[in-house]
Amino acid sequence: MKRVHIAPTLLDAQLAVDALSSLGIVTHIFNANAAGALGEVPFMQAQPEIWVEDDTQAARACEALSGLHNALPRDEKNCPYCGERNPGNFLSCWQCGRALPD
Numbered sequence: 572m573k574r575v576h577i578a579p580t581l582l583d584a585q586l587a588v589d590a591l592s593s594l595g596i597v598t599h600i601f602n603a604n605a606a607g608a609l610g611e612v613p614f615m616q617a618q619p620e621i622w623v624e625d626d627t628q629a630a631r632a633c634e635a636l637s638g639l640h641n642a643l644p645r646d647e648k649n650c651p652y653c654g655e656r657n658p659g660n661f662l663s664c665w666q667c668g669r670a671l672p673d
């Protein structure tokens with residue numbers, strides 16, 4: 572088992588899992604039910620995580636996911652600290668946790 576992606580929302584996680592399963596890659600989503608617990612757990616722990624069952628397919632999964640994300644037009648902003656892309660409505664970076672500019 573290897574983690575290949577942390578999705579900003581459960582919907583994003585589901586899209587990623589659908590894309591990977593269409594490639595024959597078996598995945599699991601962790602934290603899928605944590606979305607309702609925001610405020611009770613640290614924010615990072617509530618992000619849905621996508622894990623690949625077969626470690627040898629992790630690289631392929633990452634490649635497929637980066638292609639998927641590049642193909643999705645959406646309102647995003649880049650974190651000025653670590654360069655990670657975040658959804659436009661995020662107030663802090665999911666990757667490094669620092670405040671994002673408006």
Ligand SMILES: [Zn+2]
Pocket residue numbers: 650651652653654655664665666667668669
């Ligand atoms: Zn960041």
